Amino acid sequence: xxxxxxxxxxxxLSVHACAQTLAIDRARVIDLSDIGVGxxxxxxxxxxxxxxxxxxxxxxxxxxxxxAAIVRRVAARAAGCP
Numbered sequence: 884x885x886x887x888x889x890x891x892x893x894x895x896l897s898v899h900a901c902a903q904t905l906a907i908d909r910a911r912v913i914d915l916s917d918i919g920v921g922x923x924x925x926x927x928x929x930x931x932x933x934x935x936x937x938x939x940x941x942x943x944x945x946x947x948x949x950x951a952a953i954v955r956r957v958a959a960r961a962a963g964c965p
Contacts, residue, residue, distance in 0.1 A: 886912050886914060886920060888947075889910070889912045889920070889922065889950070890910045890911070890912055892947060892950065892951065893907050893910040893922075893924055893951075893954050894907060894908060894909070894910050894924075895907065895908075896951060896954060896955070898926070898954075898955045898958040898959060898962075899955075899959075900958060900959040900962040900964040901959075901962055901963065901964040905926050905927065905928070905929070905958065905962065906926070906927040906928075907924050907925075907926065907927070907954060907958060908924065908925045908926070908927040909924060909925045910922065910923070910924040911923050911924070915936065917939070918936065918938070918939075919936050919937050919938040919939045919941070919942060920936070920937050920939070920942055921934060921935075921936050922934065922935055922936075922937060922954075923935075924954070924958075926958055926961070926962060929962070931958075931961050931962055933957050933958060933960075933961035935953075935957050937953070
């Protein structure tokens with residue numbers, strides 16, 4: 884997966900959290916050189932804006948489904964859901 888594929892994948896992604904459906908908006912991907920990539924996004928309709936870092940090795944081997952699951956898990960935790 885490339886950096887260019889991350890933003891279109893996450894913008895508009897639906898997240899089921901705390902018995903409601905939320906949407907990911909305004910995703911940004913930052914190249915962190917040797918460390919990996921930093922990703923941030925907003926959850927539409929809220930003030931929640933989680934960030935996380937994905938190591939380069941993981942980015943190279945992750946599938947689209949796995950990345951969507953990671954983003955959904957980060958968003959649900961940021962929204963205060965287990």
